[in-house]
Amino acid sequence: MSAFPASTIKDIAESVGIPNLKDDVANSLAQDVEYRIHEIVQEAMKFMRHGKRTKLTVDDINNALRVRNVEPLYGFSSADPMRFRRTTVGTGATGTSDVYYVEDEELDFETILSTPLPKVPLEVTYTAHWLAIEGVQPAIPQNPTPVDAKTDLLNKRIKLDPTAQPVIPGIKSNTHNNANTNGINPSNGNLNNTSNGDGAEIKPLVKHVLSKELQMYYERITSAVLSHDEVLRATGISSLQNDPGLHQLLPYFVQLVAEKVTQNTRNLPVLVAMMAMVRALLDNDNLFIEPYLHQLMPTILTCVVGKRLGESPAQEDHWSLRSTATDIIILICNKYGNSYHTLQPRVTRTLLRAFLDPEKPLTTHYGAILGLSRMGNEVFKTLVVPNLKTYSSVIEPDSNRSALDQDDDEFMEVENDHSEKPINPIRRNEVAHCLEALMTGLRALIKNETAKAGIVTKPEQSIEDVREPLSQAIGPVLAKTVLRDPGIEQQIPGIIAVIECCS
Numbered sequence: 001m002s003a004f005p006a007s008t009i010k011d012i013a014e015s016v017g018i019p020n021l022k023d024d025v026a027n028s029l030a031q032d033v034e035y036r037i038h039e040i041v042q043e044a045m046k047f048m049r050h051g052k053r054t055k056l057t058v059d060d061i062n063n064a065l066r067v068r069n070v071e072p073l074y075g076f077s078s079a080d081p082m083r084f085r086r087t088t089v090g091t092g093a094t095g096t097s098d099v100y101y102v103e104d105e106e107l108d109f110e111t112i113l114s115t116p117l118p119k120v121p122l123e124v125t126y127t128a129h130w131l132a133i134e135g136v137q138p139a140i141p142q143n144p145t146p147v148d149a150k151t152d153l154l155n156k157r158i159k160l161d162p163t164a165q166p167v168i169p170g171i172k173s174n175t176h177n178n179a180n181t182n183g184i185n186p187s188n189g190n191l192n193n194t195s196n197g198d199g200a201e202i203k204p205l206v207k208h209v210l211s212k213e214l215q216m217y218y219e220r221i222t223s224a225v226l227s228h229d230e231v232l233r234a235t236g237i238s239s240l241q242n243d244p245g246l247h248q249l250l251p252y253f254v255q256l257v258a259e260k261v262t263q264n265t266r267n268l269p270v271l272v273a274m275m276a277m278v279r280a281l282l283d284n285d286n287l288f289i290e291p292y293l294h295q296l297m298p299t300i301l302t303c304v305v306g307k308r309l310g311e312s313p314a315q316e317d318h319w320s321l322r323s324t325a326t327d328i329i330i331l332i333c334n335k336y337g338n339s340y341h342t343l344q345p346r347v348t349r350t351l352l353r354a355f356l357d358p359e360k361p362l363t364t365h366y367g368a369i370l371g372l373s374r375m376g377n378e379v380f381k382t383l384v385v386p387n388l389k390t391y392s393s394v395i396e397p398d399s400n401r402s403a404l405d406q407d408d409d410e411f412m413e414v415e416n417d418h419s420e421k422p423i424n425p426i427r428r429n430e431v432a433h434c435l436e437a438l439m440t441g442l443r444a445l446i447k448n449e450t451a452k453a454g455i456v457t458k459p460e461q462s463i464e465d466v467r468e469p470l471s472q473a474i475g476p477v478l479a480k481t482v483l484r485d486p487g488i489e490q491q492i493p494g495i496i497a498v499i500e501c502c503s
Helices: 006-015 023-050 058-067 109-114 146-160 175-181 212-225 230-242 250-263 268-283 290-305 318-336 343-356 362-374 377-395 425-453 463-474 476-483 488-502
Strands: 084-091 095-102
Touching (some): 023 058, 212 230, 212 268, 250 268, 268 290, 268 318, 290 343, 290 362, 318 362, 343 377, 362 425, 377 463, 377 476
């Protein structure tokens, strides 16, 4: 027997156009209605409990209906309590029953028309603003002002140290009196005070606490990376490259790299080990290294364009170190260039400045040329190629002494009859490496420009036609070396593009 009488179901059926509903059908529908209502009420009570309330509201019922994919009951949500009235329907012959309904309030139509319309609710919108640009906080309404930041910092310090006295600029602090009253000497270096007798704030020291395991790991890794044992060093680099739990040690590794490179510019094995450590940290996908790029970039650039790397440049292979550091620079620019749009232009500007400075040694020029050539063909075409004619005099072995390094006393003087004399072997080696770096960039550029021009089966110009213009554009030494390459006859369009860059 359902709590809902079958007569109510029949009345509802008649209201929707279904007369003479059978008793067994009405009883079955009454039982199903009771089950559905219990289900809705139980679901609504969940919303009530989650809302920290003890009274069931119409909104809870509507939310329960939405969960059950039933259209909610609109028009019954009101802040005023519902008032139900009772009436009796039916006749003595058919039986009477009580029906409850909500009494509708009579409203004055003129009053409704004269009432002002409510304000249109604002739609939810999202806006973005720069919290900081390259470490500088822009002065916009969304960001706190410096005064607010100082106030928040002072309030935090006062909460940490209730005895601290706030320092107001221009007013001398009474820390001496308070300290003497409490029996504390303000000159004893107590870090709990936020100000001294002169009204200057003292920033409390905050230590970064590392677990004993992390400290032991840091010591073992640093000793392994700097070890002369190749197997031990490879193991340490592999751990830095794959270990996911190095977040807390990352700032210490970055600081170690900066210190070792600064203090060991004459120790080539240490520099090589530090660049291997940087590459391993960059290859570790579990580390968030972006906040430390501003500390790593000067260190890496030092290994690219440093004046002297290693104790004996003639015997040690510092060229490989510069090549490795250049690859790391390119990796950083490709990986983080989209996030930091000024990263690659600043690196390119630094390398170009080192390349165009005639007072820099050839070792610096080599690193700058290598970096600019690996930045891409467009960078090499725009920045390096137009300056090759001026720079060619530096790398020409048979040029006069004014084109060479004036500070190197070991160079052989050039006689008035222009007889060829052997120059310093170190200088010859440096010139050869610079020439090799330039030729690598030129070959890649010529090949790329030829591919842009399309496949040329029969060039319109020959090698002899472009020999003199190319020599005037990039210098005789580079032009002669370019035209010696095998298959250069099929790359005439690329050579013409190089000539046009210098015109």
